[in-house]
Amino acid sequence: MNAITPIIMPKWGLEMSEGTISNWHVAEGQTLSRGMEIVDIETAKIVNTLESDLEGVVRRLIAPVGQTLPVGALIAIVADAAVSDADIDRYLRGDTPAQTAANSAPTSAPTLDTAPVIDRTEPAAAERAADPDLARRNEGVPATPLARRIANRHGVNLSRITGTGRNGRVNQEDVEAFIAANPAMTSAPAPAPAVTAALDNRSVHATSHAIRMANRLGIDLKRLAGTGRHGRVNVADVERFAAASGLTAPAPVASIAPPAGPAARKLAADLGVSLSSVNPTGPKGHATKEDVRNALAAPAGGLDPDPIPKGRDLVPHTAMRRAIATALTAAKRDVPHFYLTADILMDEVLSLRGQLNAMAGAKISVNDFIVRASALALGDVPDVNVQWTDAGMRRFNMANIAIAVAIEGGLVTPVVRDAGGKPLRTIAAETAALASRARDRRLTQADLSDGSFTVSNLGMFGVRDFQAIIAPPQAAILAVGATRREAREEANGAMRFRSVMSVTLSCDHRAIDGAIGARFLAALRQHLEQPLGLLS
Amino acid sequence: MPKISMRQAINDALHLEMERDPRVIVLGEDVSGGAGGTSGEREAAGGVFGLTKGLLPRFGEDRVIDTPISESCIVGAANGAALTGLRPVAEIMFADFVGVCMDQLLNQAAKFRYMFGGKARTPLVIRMTCGGGMNAAAQHSQTIYPILTSIPGLKVVIPSNAYDAKGLLLTAIRDDDPVIFFEHKSLYMDECEVPDGDYTIPFGEAAMVREGEHVTVVALARMVPLAIGVVDKLAAEGITCDLIDPRTTSPLDEESILESVRATGRLVVVDESPPRCSVAADIAAMAAEKAFHHLKAPIIQVTAPHTPVPFARELEAAYLPSPEKIEAAIRKVLSGR
Numbered sequence: 074m075n076a077i078t079p080i081i082m083p084k085w086g087l088e089m090s091e092g093t094i095s096n097w098h099v100a101e102g103q104t105l106s107r108g109m110e111i112v113d114i115e116t117a118k119i120v121n122t123l124e125s126d127l128e129g130v131v132r133r134l135i136a137p138v139g140q141t142l143p144v145g146a147l148i149a150i151v152a153d154a155a156v157s158d159a160d161i162d163r164y165l166r167g168d169t170p171a172q173t174a175a176n177s178a179p180t181s182a183p184t185l186d187t188a189p190v191i192d193r194t195e196p197a198a199a200e201r202a203a204d205p206d207l208a209r210r211n212e213g214v215p216a217t218p219l220a221r222r223i224a225n226r227h228g229v230n231l232s233r234i235t236g237t238g239r240n241g242r243v244n245q246e247d248v249e250a251f252i253a254a255n256p257a258m259t260s261a262p263a264p265a266p267a268v269t270a271a272l273d274n275r276s277v278h279a280t281s282h283a284i285r286m287a288n289r290l291g292i293d294l295k296r297l298a299g300t301g302r303h304g305r306v307n308v309a310d311v312e313r314f315a316a317a318s319g320l321t322a323p324a325p326v327a328s329i330a331p332p333a334g335p336a337a338r339k340l341a342a343d344l345g346v347s348l349s350s351v352n353p354t355g356p357k358g359h360a361t362k363e364d365v366r367n368a369l370a371a372p373a374g375g376l377d378p379d380p381i382p383k384g385r386d387l388v389p390h391t392a393m394r395r396a397i398a399t400a401l402t403a404a405k406r407d408v409p410h411f412y413l414t415a416d417i418l419m420d421e422v423l424s425l426r427g428q429l430n431a432m433a434g435a436k437i438s439v440n441d442f443i444v445r446a447s448a449l450a451l452g453d454v455p456d457v458n459v460q461w462t463d464a465g466m467r468r469f470n471m472a473n474i475a476i477a478v479a480i481e482g483g484l485v486t487p488v489v490r491d492a493g494g495k496p497l498r499t500i501a502a503e504t505a506a507l508a509s510r511a512r513d514r515r516l517t518q519a520d521l522s523d524g525s526f527t528v529s530n531l532g533m534f535g536v537r538d539f540q541a542i543i544a545p546p547q548a549a550i551l552a553v554g555a556t557r558r559e560a561r562e563e564a565n566g567a568m569r570f571r572s573v574m575s576v577t578l579s580c581d582h583r584a585i586d587g588a589i590g591a592r593f594l595a596a597l598r599q600h601l602e603q604p605l606g607l608l609s
Numbered sequence: 610m611p612k613i614s615m616r617q618a619i620n621d622a623l624h625l626e627m628e629r630d631p632r633v634i635v636l637g638e639d640v641s642g643g644a645g646g647t648s649g650e651r652e653a654a655g656g657v658f659g660l661t662k663g664l665l666p667r668f669g670e671d672r673v674i675d676t677p678i679s680e681s682c683i684v685g686a687a688n689g690a691a692l693t694g695l696r697p698v699a700e701i702m703f704a705d706f707v708g709v710c711m712d713q714l715l716n717q718a719a720k721f722r723y724m725f726g727g728k729a730r731t732p733l734v735i736r737m738t739c740g741g742g743m744n745a746a747a748q749h750s751q752t753i754y755p756i757l758t759s760i761p762g763l764k765v766v767i768p769s770n771a772y773d774a775k776g777l778l779l780t781a782i783r784d785d786d787p788v789i790f791f792e793h794k795s796l797y798m799d800e801c802e803v804p805d806g807d808y809t810i811p812f813g814e815a816a817m818v819r820e821g822e823h824v825t826v827v828a829l830a831r832m833v834p835l836a837i838g839v840v841d842k843l844a845a846e847g848i849t850c851d852l853i854d855p856r857t858t859s860p861l862d863e864e865s866i867l868e869s870v871r872a873t874g875r876l877v878v879v880d881e882s883p884p885r886c887s888v889a890a891d892i893a894a895m896a897a898e899k900a901f902h903h904l905k906a907p908i909i910q911v912t913a914p915h916t917p918v919p920f921a922r923e924l925e926a927a928y929l930p931s932p933e934k935i936e937a938a939i940r941k942v943l944s945g946r
Contacts, residue, residue: 249841251802253801254802255801280865281865281869302860334901359902389848
């Protein structure tokens with residue numbers, strides 16, 4: 074292969090629009106073989122590993138760890154070793170037409186501003202697994218995958234660590250403790266970065282922040298004389314060197330905001346003014362209280378989009394939190410919801426469940442009954458098993474039931490496929506496995522895609538009933554409340570206590586009309602009130 | 610690389626340096642433990658915490674000296690030995706007892722070099738145990754390093770792990786000035802990888818234990834492992850911290866702390882000492898003075914309260930800084946209040 078091949082942000086599943094680089098498994102200069110793990114990417118719902126479907130040499134890692142990029146964005150360059158660096162630079166500048174691999178069309182222009190000088194605060198590319206021998210030796214030591222990855226990245230020989238994990242397995246903590254206890258380790262990047270870019274600044278006697286700044290600016294610290302304690306290189310030394318070399322002073326993180334004293338900061342927070350909108354007139358470019366007041370008066374407003382209210386902590390969003398916010402805001406804004414609530418008598422289901430679970434081996438939840446009943450009801454009323462698209466109505470011929478599972482930091486909705494064609498016992502087993510994988514954040518994109526209808530059950534928390542937001546592109550979601558005991562009048566006028574469960578169906582009115590939703594609820598009620606049919 | 614405890618690392622350093630340099634002697638209460646006794650067992654103790662075990666059989670009683678129970682006598686003898694060319698490593702069993710020998714430290718050891726116009730050297734190390742968490746009550750649990758840190762002429766070392774303890778102790782013994790070497794009792798059993806041979810860690814250079822963006826956390830001694838747990842936990846949420854272990858409070862690595870505070874704009878100092886005139890207060894004041902315009906939120910100090918260390922287990926647990934208190938402080942400093 075003599076071509077230059079871009080590695081781009083993949084698209085896993087219909088709804089993936091962007092991904093975050095969570096961990097590079099390869100270093101620049103490393104030879105790729107088919108099936109080799111290239112990079113871990115975090116999407117809204119999963120962390121998945123991109124594997125190589127080609128052979129070649131990793132020439133450039135474009136996207137640093139932590140960067141979020143749209144699907145199709147360039148994240149790395151693979152080319153044959155014979156291709157010159159100059160050719161790759163030309164390619165990156167866009168002079169050469171993209172020679173795309175079969176599956177990877179670069180849909181966005183390569184971003185040159187992310188030159189391959191990699192910030193040291195991110196684990197530098199050259200640090201990871203640059204020593205294949207070490208990685209091979211480490212393969213033989215019992216260790217968790219994460220521990221192995223960290224060890225390879227830091228050049229730690231795993232056989233030197235006593236594992237404290239299960240059966241003496243080395244875990245992440247063990248490796249990190251080892252690294253923390255060995256400053257030499259932290260500072261020793263794994264052997265010989267094969268190609269350019271990464272600087273060996275860790276081995277220089279310098280403060281941590283001086284190293285970080287030098288790496289940001291691409292300065293080789295070996296060229297500096299330190300003026301700090303014991304000749305240590307400090308930030309001031311790096312700044313002086315940068316100024317003398319005509320490099321722009323590094324923008325400290327979030328430096329768009331001018332410096333400001335506490336009084337001005339407090340006033341800005343109280344007034345909800347973002348400091349970045351303040352025009353500083355104070356000494357040394359500081360924003361004064363007056364400047365803050367002026368910013369508020371200015372027509373541009375300068376209202377802080379995210380002022381930190383008193384009494385709250387500001388915690389950065391996870392990718393999942395952002396995805397939930399984006400998807401649900403869009404759903405509530407764009408999908409015309411209406412809601413239908415019905416009561417269902419659950420005595421028969423509870424009794425049947427008791428009998429089934431009394432038999433050895435069975436462990437079926439009420440929710441499993443609801444999933445199966447929903448699937449059969451979708452079969453009875455297929456007009457609910459649809460999705461609105463601008464082009465036309467997408468109809469499903471089987472019921473793929475997504476189940477909302479709460480996990481730390483958010484929720485996911487793994488899918489039980491063709492729940493109408495599966496016995497209760499299978500649904501129960503699949504649901505349990507999906508929920509367990511969800512909590513470990515080990516769901517794959519396949520687990521999460523192709524749902525046609527969602528069941529969200531908050532009954533176990535004692536919620537009586539609620540209205541759920543539809544998860545597009547689906548057109549309906551069933552919100553299930555707790556089963557309660559309630560006195561009901563019988564046909565003969567007698568009063569009797571029954572087990573009652575309220576369910577609320579949220580429908581996308583573009584796709585489903587009220588009467589159709591009501592027919593679905595009637596079918597659902599029938600399946601649950603006469604549950605023997607669910608066993609067929 | 611072998612994984613050994615801080616106790617073993619300090620013992621190793623003493624063995625190494627006594628082997629290397631015949632001028633090094635060890636003295637203190639029960640450092641061997643059998644002198645003048647009737648049991649016939651010459652090495653009866655090896656130090657109450659076992660730090661000096663094995664030294665007597667190897668180096669003999671001229672170099673491993675059991676002293677009377679008199680801290681004044683221990684430090685006074687060490688002062689004299691240092692002035693006349695030896696390199697004594699004295700042991701004060703509990704730092705709490707330092708009051709007894711304060712004149713020898715404050716007015717003698719710390720001042721010789723200055724009073725004799727630079728002609729006198731005092732290559733002296735005084736090891737002492739400190740710290741709570743052992744249910745040892747108010748007279749055996751204090752972290753009094755602020756008192757000694759405040760005395761010009763003394764160097765003060767407070768390691769947080771076995772690796773640092775060994776490298777710093779070797780530096781201390783080779784230093785020509787008096788060095789106070791604090792050993793936190795609750796860290797003695799903590800193990801980490803420690804190289805076998807000789808290595809030194811310079812004074813006044815902090816360890817950047819974790820690197821992050823949002824908050825600077827400075828912690829000392831046993832507070833370091835506690836802070837590591839919290840910082841790693843928060844990292845999983847996306848909150849990342851610079852975690853700095855100064856390792857020596859005199860000299861203090863102001864540069865590393867200030868550079869970090871200027872980058873993050875937020876500072877939490879974690880210290881087991883009571884808050885008044887403490888190392889935490891000192892670091893907070895330094896940051897307020899020298900990084901004022903970079904601060905985005907008030908500095909927070911996580912310390913013990915201004916009381917003696919309680920004896921009751923529950924009270925002692927409530928008294929000491931805990932991971933919960935550290936986490937709450939980091940979240941609070943992030944909230945900007």
